[in-house]
Amino acid sequence: QSALTQPASLSGSPGQSITISCSGSSSDVGSYNYVSWYQQYPGKAPKLIIYDVTNRPSGVSGRFSGSKSGNTASLTISGLQVEDEADYYCTSYSRGDTLVLFGGGTKLTVL
């Protein structure tokens, strides 16, 4: 079963907004509102920033928001800050052979 598809890298300038896409299928992203997003710094554990497509855990900045359209979920980071430079992963529940699918990750560079 294929992983979810994310762009390998993106870049933006401080203050800008960027959107990371996560493409799946009707077996996962398209049929269930159980998409999550994680932020990971090098050598650190991932941190949950969005779950169930749009929900933000307590303590996560409101600059992070999630959405979904069809088989594609998106993470938008508004007002980019230098500290947002990290790897971002999407995940989704899947009714296929693999319970949880991960995207390949997107390396965000803030120039």
Next chain:
Amino acid sequence: EVQLVESGGGWVQPGGSLRLSCAASGFTFSDYSMNWVRQAPGKGLEWVSYISFSSNTIQYADSVKGRFTISRDTAKNALSLQMNNLREEDTAVYYCARVVNRWLLAAAGMDYWGQGILVTVSS
């Protein structure tokens, strides 16, 4: 404060076995489902295994099915991953992670993670 602390990693030869443990504290362990997730050096995250809060539902990635066994001990607030017949491609940092809620469909949402433990499989 929620804490998850992995232990049991290390170096093992191909074909060998290791048992990872994850000590949970700061929350009612029996109320939460748990995952193991791994990350090979320089690579992305990969889901490995899931166990429901009641241990009634257990699932594995195809890459580890038949070789890895997940379990939990509610009395000890501990999650385990028994890894047998290890392969070089199992080399990774292994994380235990708490699922946001107890339902199977929510398994992709993990709100607390351990610091990770390195498993190296090499001859």
